[in-house]
Structures are given as C-alpha cells and as structure tokens.
Amino acid sequence: MNILFCSVGRRCELLKDFRKTLGDKVRIVVTDNSLYAPALAFADASYQVPLITDPTYIGIILDICKKEKINAVTTLIDPEISILADNRAKFEEIGVEVLAPYKETADLCFDKYEMFKYLSEKGINTVKTYGSFAEFHEDYKKNAISLPVFVKPRTGSGSVGARRVDTIELLEEVTATDPSLIIQELMTGKDMDADVYVDTITNEVIAIFSKKKISTTIGGANKTISFKDEALFDFVKEALKVFRFNGPLDMDLFYQDGKYYLSEINPRFGGAYLHAYGAGVDFPAFIYKNVHDKEKNEPVIGQYEEDVVMMMYDSVVIDSLANLKGRMQ
C-alpha cells in the first residue's frame, strides 16, 4: 500500500506506528512546505510543496499521487481537510482513497458555530455557542446564559486563541476587537477525548478509544489514561450517525451532570492518537484492510485495556542541512 500524508510536520511517531504495523507492506510518502519538518526523516519519499493556499497546490498533490501510485491520502492539519474533501472526485478518479470526511461534514467540523447549530438541530448534546456578542447579549439579558464564558476562534485549530472571559465589559471588548471569536458556555465537567475509526467500506464506526487527562502539577505536560464507558461509546456512535466521516478522527467531549457533550471533532489523526495505537487500537491495520485488501473491518469498539497511561516527551531529529535538502523532491 502506498499512502500519502500531506503536511506531515512533526508527526514522526505516527509514521513509526504505520511502519511498525505494516513493515515493508507500506510505502510512506509525505509532503511539507518546509525542509525542516522532522517527520520527513521517517518517510520513504518526501516532497516539498507550496502552501495549501497556493492555486497550484492541489494539482501538485494529484501529480504526486499519480507518480507514486498512491492508494490513500490524508492530511495532518485542519485547514487542509476541506481541500481534500472538495477534491474527492479527482482523487477517486485516479484510484486514491481520501481519508477525510465528505464535504458537508468537513465544512461543519471546520466551523465551530455551524457545528453547534447543526448538532442542536439534530438533538445531540453540545456546548452552547453564540456567533456574536449581540446574540449572546440577548440571552444574557434573559438570564439564559451566565458568565464566565469561553471564547475561541470560529475556525481555529485546537486551543489556539481560546480563553475564559469573566465580565460582560471584557467580553464586549474582546469580541469587538476580534469578530472571528465565538462565545461558549463554560463547561465545568471533565474533558476527555475519543479516537474513532470510521470504516471506509461500511461507513460504520468500528473503533473507539477514550482517554482522559491525568491531573498533574507539571505545566504543559500531556499525559492521558485510557478508560471505557458504554455510555460514551453509545453517545459517540449516535452522534456520528449525522455525519459522513471516512477513516480516522478525534472527538473532544465533556462529561457533566451524568451526560456526555460533544465539543469538537477533528476529522484526522488526532495528535494523541499514539495513545490508542500503544493500547492496541491499530488504525494503520484498519486502513490497510480497507485500502489494500478492499475489505471491511469488524468492529472492535472498547477492545483495549483501561488504565493504560500515555506520557509525552520531546524527541529530536538531527541531520545536516545538506542531507535535509538532498532528500527533498
């Protein structure tokens, strides 16, 4: 199987996991805009490509797919997901499986306010969200929402630009300064997440791995522990029925007052998917079965151990500038 990871960046361990499962059954091709993406060191072939906003970008990716006889393509950055989804037909024409959601779902995942409206309409528990200060203020005057709240960019990635706001004056000011911010109810429950695989043949959820943060005094350290809860699995399966995903995704959830709430979906390999892999939930094997064998995967939801701990640390790739330049196509 030949797989293309677009915008591979720092995802070295993910590539190592593919190699560990698939050995020489996989050829790993990667792209990045930068020479200095460390994950290039773990690929079989590396291509330096323009920024994803460049008009020539998608043509270049399609050319790489043809040249490398790629069987499946995915991306590791959020703003590229819709680009892959928009061009699904062009990839399929040349026999490439697009491991990204279908267009409507990709667009919803990228826009947190549209996602809120869609989930509300479908009756799926989610975090109360306002698209503007005016809209928030209406509810605030009616005591339908209270401070503090959480603001974050409507289309941002992860927690970039997200912060708590405590007063109505400050909220008016920050939203006036940056109209891209949405306003969310402050959730006080536990946050957790789930790595999910949606089979590309049956479009069924076949794997869910859930983990929560370990409370720690060490700032910024990313440590998680696996757990299982049938209610969480049921909530995830139910929520995903209203979307069209294809392959790996990562969901952020809250658990509050005995209920799960969907916060965000990142429809790609999550940054902490490594935890699921280390606990035996093997997405590379699922992809191989779907893409190479053209067979469906049997569901393995919850088939992992509880209390498996993941602890992140900094590792490095070190090489000469000459070698970094030499390996780029």
Added chain:
Amino acid sequence: MNILFCSVGRRCELLKDFRKTLGDKVRIVVTDNSLYAPALAFADASYQVPLITDPTYIGIILDICKKEKINAVTTLIDPEISILADNRAKFEEIGVEVLAPYKETADLCFDKYEMFKYLSEKGINTVKTYGSFAEFHEDYKKNAISLPVFVKPRTGSGSVGARRVDTIELLEEVTATDPSLIIQELMTGKDMDADVYVDTITNEVIAIFSKKKISTTIGGANKTISFKDEALFDFVKEALKVFRFNGPLDMDLFYQDGKYYLSEINPRFGGAYLHAYGAGVDFPAFIYKNVHDKEKNEPVIGQYEEDVVMMMYDSVVIDSLANLKGRMQ
C-alpha cells in the same frame, strides 16, 4: 559510574544519550515527584520523592546516593539547583560530585536582577534590567530607556510569564499587579544559545556548542541550527571567568550591533542540549572522564560541524498504570 538525575521529568532523550555513549558503564538512577514522569522508563532505578520544598527532601536524596553508591548528582529543574549547591559539602562527604554551580553562582543564576547587577559590575555585556517600576521610571524620564520593554518574573524558568509591554501605563499596571516582574530592555538582535561544559577538575570551559533558531512559520516548533563564531566563544569564555560553574550549563545570548550580550544562564543540562550531543559534543563522555576516571578533559571548543539542524517532535511512553506503580521505589 552511578549517576543520579533529580526531578528527571520528561528528559527521556537525555537519558538515552547517556546510555548511547556509556552503555553498561553507567547506572542511571532518577527521582521524580510524579509516577507519570516519562523519563522513569529509561532509568535503571526510579525513586518517587517528596516535593523539593519538603523539609525531608534533601535527606531522602542523600539516602538514595548512599544506597545506590552514586558518583555524581545533577538536577533537571531550575528551582532545585540552589538546593544541590547549598548541600554540596554533604554530597562530597559521601563521595558524590555535584554537577551544579557553587552556591554564589547558583544564586545569581536564579535571580535575573541580581545577575544583571553582577554582570554590569564585572563589565560583561548584558541586557539592561530594572528591578521595579520606580527604578525604570527614573531612567525613562531621563530618556535613558525607551518603550517597548520586556517583563519577566525575577526568578522564573525559561520564558514562562515573559511578555512585551508597549506603553508606560500598562507597564505601571502589570508591575503593580505582579511585583515579582523585572523590566528589561527589548533586544532587537538575534537570540541564540550555547551549551557549555565546565570541567569539574580544572574548572575550565572545555566545550561550547552554539546554535540559533531557524525562522519558521510553524508555531511553537523548536528547530535550531549549529554555527560557529570565535567571537562568541571568546565572549562565553570571558563571561564565565566571573562564575564558579561545575559541569553542564546553557547560556542565552543576543547578538546585536556586532556584539554579544549575555541574557540568562541555566546552570544545568539545557532542554536543547540534545542538539549538541547529536552534533558530537558529548557531555556524558566528559562527565565519565571527570567522575569515573578522575581525569580532566581536553578542550574541544568549536569541534563540531556547522549547519547541523535539530528538529523537535512529540514522542511518547505508553505503559499500564500497574507497571508505572510497580517500578517506583
């Protein structure tokens, strides 16, 4: 050689570098307050210890040294450096080399304002620093300093709490809110750093490895490239003459208007020492020669290649909670 790393935390790659150089010639013993320190996975023996502020702390560390027949001790966190320095005599009594500076130097490195005063007195180029708003305001009224400036905690680690301030009103407000802040001239030159080894037998600087940041559009990515400059080596050697270091340290520098300026010294293995090691500047070998062979190291200043690139990425340790608990003493 038996070496003890206190507060080992996430420094997995550093332990791997020791193992790579020394193989089974080293026994690596580590401590941490948390079960969840990933570097425990790379040690020969791990001890869970109280917080460094606990009155029983140093006694426990000394007991571990006796039990494990430790030859050298060091710490990987800043607030512990003075604790090791304060207790140097107790460690030496039981034959343990303390890879940390002598007391006066340790105290200076921890307090950025005292460091500024000391460097100024000794005529070493440094970044203009004020201990209070009143002091800054005196110079500001005389046009001896201008805005913007940089504020940071007087005793903080790395860049935690450091930020740029643009107006005198905001500066007065932030320093009133947090009197622990110092005020520094905003340096516009390039920042860079140097990993330095001070021989424990001769007290001479025997290795300097300098690197600068690679400009990059990828947020938060830590990428550096090695370079050499005799003027930098001379500046570092000259600056270090007024201190009493012992073993590894990391210096932050600015290069502006054709001159080097000393910004901070972290008298321990720097977080990016891995780059120096990868470029062949082998501190574990120097420590072994000093501590095990009881011989001095010959200077190797500048003996490395230029344009060696280091790129950081996230790696993980994954294990069951039962195993994590089981390995702790």
